[in-house]
Amino acid sequence: MGFDQLLGGLATVFTPEHLLFALIGCVLGMLVGVLPGFGPAAAVSLLIPVTFGLDATSAIIMLAAILYGAAYGGTTTAVLLRIPGEASSIATTLDGYQMAKQGRGGPALVIAALASFVGGLIGVVGFVVVAPFSRLALEFGAPELFLVSLLGFALITSFAGSNPAKALLSAAAGLAIATVGVDSGVGIARFTFDMPELFDGLGLVAIVMGVFGLSEVLGQAQKGPLGVPSPLKVARLLPTRTDLRRSALPSLRGSVIGFFMGLLPGSPGAATSLASYAAEKKLSKRSKEFGRGAVEGIAGPESANNALAVSSMIPLFTLGIPTSATVAIMAGAFTMNGLIPGPLLFRDNPDVAWAIIASLIVGNLILLVLNVPLARVWIAVLKVPFHYLMAAILAFMFLGTYSINGSAFDILIMLGAGLLGYVFQLVKVPLTPLVLGLILGPLLEENFQRSLALSRGDYNVFLQGPISLTLIGVIVLAILFGAVRPLIASMLKKKTITPVASKELAK
Amino acid sequence: MQTLNAPVALEWTVASAAVAGGLAIAVVGAGYGLTNTSGVGAGFFPTVAGTLMALAGVLWLLQLAAARKTAAAAPAIGDILESVPPHRDSGSALVSLLDDDNSEEPEADFPDRQGIARVGIIAAAILLAALLLPYLGYTIVMTLMLGSILFLVSKRKLWLAVLVAVGAALASRLVFEVWLGTALPTASIDFLAGLGL
Missing domain, CATH: 1.20.58 (Methane Monooxygenase Hydroxylase; Chain G, domain 1)
Known part of the structure; x- marks a missing residue:
């Protein structure tokens, strides 16, 4: 196991400098996370420029802290304002807001923070157990790496979004964008229109900031001035002993659900936390209290959400394959800082890898302490009229994008990506496959070219060996499941909706 | 509508x-x-x-x-x-995991004509700002971009929009140049460059 290395990682993180960056990251992440619609993906993409100039370890520690901070920020507004800062906090609004209405906002926030901490901790323990298996991935050759990337691509396209055709369109658009620039194989300039700015391809950070950040600002701006409902009081802070006892098992169960769901590419946090909520409601002796302020309804989803956030990083660390939008952005941040995500990270930069894993615990610990005391500050931020927040965000994005390469061209890319993301949101095309296509595209192409170069053009290279055949089998299963998933979901949903619709018709 | x-x-x-x-x-x-x-x-x-x-x-x-x-x-x-409201709490863990409505992607409401105009103004402001940045320099471009968005999109009074835009442009310049050490572009027009903009 890697617990010794984890202790080494903790020692690296427990330096004043790294702790300071983790603290700043947590606070900035929470600040962006409380803004409606700005979840971890948007927060990390917006704040990547803040880490420019830092060394690789500090930058990734800070970004991981931003990621966690954004998730905690979303929880605060879900409990006190009934505004989920991100989709995965929706489950928390169901009982968290009810608790706050009963004057128990403080205990709701503390339970949420404790459950999140448990989820994060269990996620890290699972991470440490799984991490040594990354050595197996070192045995993979180009054909296997191509198939693993293809599997990630197939799973994302099958699981993400409202329907497979739209997810495929998004992923294909990402792949197409990834092909812009000089081809790494034979050096031909593709889709560059003789513009030198395009020879190195379209900048990942500019695209991510546009797709997740600017598109969200445009989506909010189109609605005009927004009102923020009056927040409920935090009141008494500490939960009772009964609250703690009642939330213990749901936190553990939620952590397990979240951990395993995070290992599956494309499993969204919203679905996982709602699945945990549904499981707790089924298992609880007090199922009638759900929706009326049951602590189990906060503890389960929050722990699931956080365990998922940790375990979704495992495929990135072990195979180099990002499985969600947030992790894809983190993968981009790794690359920007000269780190290769994947098994090579443990071999070439073990100190950095374990410091990042350890920082996940430290970040959770900081947020556990900061979550409640800062709740009032975030609510005050939300009282600032959205015009000014929007102007500040736009200025920050403009500056941040410019500072990537000191080029105004990147701002144009960010704008184009933002408009594309905005239109995709309007027509309900998922954005995650686009970013994953963008990141997986070069991996797919490089390993495909290398495989065929090694086999002298023989396509049978992808069918040799049990690993390749297993991967192909799983890819086929993923595509088939993706095709039938909407049918299964609609059949299950109809069972619930039909009686309601019948009543409506009867009226 | x-x-x-x-x-x-x-x-x-x-x-x-x-x-x-x-x-x-x-x-x-x-x-x-x-x-x-x-x-x-x-x-x-x-x-x-x-x-x-x-x-x-x-x-x-x-x-x-x-x-x-x-x-x-x-x-x-x-x-x-x-018209049936979406059943976020489906009661079934399996439905929650398979349900398309639980997608993590944000969904935007379809904009009315005013909404489209707001989006268009923001996009146009960013586009013009990016194109004019090498000529007018950061301070002027940021002031114009934020001022026009605050005045035309947020419907703030002109003096307030200008005041906030100038303040934000100067403050962000100070933070990036002094604190973060990032050189921001200055105007290539001699007259403006002479003024330190």
């Missing part, structure tokens, strides 16, 4: 654009060469990406055509089913 068909019309437009764009990418990509002596050519992946895009567009168009047929056949029941 937007017409009821506007979102559907946009879907038809985007799906058609995906087919056209995908085909264009595939054709241009194929021109880079699909094969070479060591295996695949530089055009192989663009062609695959373009073909997948066009295929996805065609599938989407077929879905839209099928939906139009269904809607024409049974509008009443469709309306009622649409």
